[in-house]
Amino acid sequence: MAGKKIQAPKGVSEYIPPRSNTFEFVREALITPARRAGYQLMELPVFEDTELFTRGVGESTDVVSKEMYTFTDRGDRSITLRPEGTAGVMRSVIEHGLDRGQLPVKVFYSGAYFRAERPQAGRYRQFYQVGIEAIGVNDPAIDAEVIAIADAGFRAVGLTKFRLDLTSLGDAQTRAAHRIDLMKFIQTLDLDEATAARALINPLRLFDDKREEMKKAMLDAPLLMDYLTPDARDDFDNVKKYLDAMGIPYVLNPRMVRGLDYYTGTTFEFVHELLGAQSGIGGGGRYDGLMQELGGQALSGIGFGLGIDRAVLAAEAEGVISSDLAISDLFIIPLGDLAMNTALTTAQLLRTAGKNVQISFGDRALKGAMKVADKSGARYVVVLGDSEIASGNVELKHMNTGTTSSVRIDSLLEAI
Template sequence: MKYERIKGTNDIFGEEIIYWNFVERKAAQTSKLFGYREIRTPIFESTELFTRSVGEETDIVQKEMYTFNDKGGRSLTLRPEGTAPTIRAFIENSMINDGLPQRFYYIGPMFRYERPQAGRLRQFHQFGIELIGSAEPLADVEVIQLAKSFLDSLGLNSYKIYVNSIGCPKCRVQYKNALKEYYSEHYGEICEDCKKRFQSNIMRLLDCKKDVEIAQKAPKTVEYLCDECKQHYEKFKHILKSLNIAFEEDGNLVRGLDYYTRTVFEIKHSLLGAQSAILAGGRYDGLCKELGGTDLPALGFAAGIERLVLAIRSEQLQIPHDSYCDVYVIPLNEQAVIKAFEISDSLRKREINVITDVNLRPIKVQLKHANRLNAITAIIIGDEELLKNTVQIKDLLDQTQSEVEFEYAVDYVSDILRNKKLKN
């Protein structure tokens, strides 16, 4: 029987994995430059963690979560997002004792049951950051600055930052009333999902992908901000402008999860069509308390790695390719195997990527395979070399070959590789 991957999942390998390695490496590097430490949380959590944090009425909870009962009868869910697990880990492990603010980043798979399309799969991957313990607009700016630095490090140009403030629970009451009054006049025009949300979570109507025109004409959140939220938002924007970080205000921008407050933002890539959001986030000041911890302000973002790879490809950016195989070592008989493994080990201790042939195939076959792997040099060891305690070193780019004493072979190969890389 032939098995195939599950719909909505992907095998990532070959040329594609080079892009993924590049994105993940830049994500980790940028995070560390800003003082963020890596955190790894379990792939599945208690279902209640997500229903309490993400929101009972969100599409994620109602339609998209992979939820199951384990053998102990507990309801578990494959994580659909990374913020709630990070906050749970922060609370459970008493990380508040390490001082505030705390900064974390994560990279890993998430799971949502939705219609698979370009850049959006049922198992998808995110790079995210969380900053816990600062209510200041300065923290909002830092998160935006980190996001921009990360995207710039990838070489991306065709993106734009959109920001908004959705206020706090105090000022949101008046806004929700205005929203309800507006949508009452359009109730007959909205989709069935929005009619349900009208009663349970009115702000979710702004995030509807069907009733876009109606949402665009709805009252704006910034018109109903309390003085404190307004001052926070204005200071946030002022600092961004002072730092020459370009952005646009989008009064219709809300996030699809219930825990967001005040600042929200989204970064879109102009070449990706309908699925243009490559990074998004905002504040979630009430989430720590909601999940049983101390009442702490917090914020963060998540970026979809699949979409980032699509964005890099859409701009036709040239990314550095890690060398898969610098040296291919060819033992021509069983007696040469020990020498082959010895020299391979010595090269690897110099952080040189080496593949040693383990099939004892004819030399023509092995050289052909070395070229297929884009090896720079080949080391050949046969009967004659064993007798003279030498090796044959073949430059696969220049097609030149030299006989070198075994004890000098590692230095000789190291020099070849260093010169090649200097030329490039």
């Protein structure tokens, strides 16, 4: 008797062929601009001490207060599956002394992240991101570079129907002056106990409240952008100047507040017009106090997290994903044991030379094997039988045009 089927947990995003080819394409497209800008790979654990996120991400955030997967391990330690990437990078930079070497530290990373959210299209409990961090230099030019890398990644995917929202959360003096007036305004509102408590920890969180009544209540709230100090305004003006020079369009959004408490200064989000409620496809910003909060030096940093899942959905919505992502260069159909031996050795040589080669396995008849070859998306197909092996020649069929040509087996590399 067959056992009961086990299904994936609710709210996870799985990618199986052929859609997994789209996922892989999108991930590599988002990573490549970072590599070209000199960012190096950092591979980190998917779980950390819970304190890293309560201190680094912020207790007032929904991520920490409502969404983290936290458990006690066998050593009675509180462990959390990572809900975002920056805090872990900062912990690793401090622990391994990278902040005491050449600056800026420039790293990229990708992988799975976890939040106990209500699952819906584009919002998953396990989701995937590509991120970068540039740590140790406070320079508007590197802010612009980070934004440009994200923009280049989305354009490499083929996306066009997105916009860049941009703001500044200012420096410490900016936020201190704004907080006084914002708290005065908030005291005039009729808030429930939980919202009032969140406002005491970080009043900016109320700008990020998705409830319609709160959006309406905050319409007349003082905006942080109006409190920028001269230095903060100069920095932000320079960021905009560099983006203009690179031809990267943006929309100023003074009400934007990212979902993590560590952001300061330049802050940004990419929004896609075809994704409905879950329209954010990536974002980031500067975090000038985070390293010191986590026990390191008082170094500045800036980074982003780009949602691979959302970028896949956006690419599918725009119809920009090529249908030939998984195409093999050659599909070999061997007929008989001797032909299989030749097929395996030929495929090995071609793969070593960088070609993608598939072989038909099992006892399929020629007609069935040709159907498999057609569905595989291979550009070319050859049939290997006794006569082909004896002559050393095969008929190379181009699957798109149906045309054939006689090719030496040992010349297949040049022919395909």
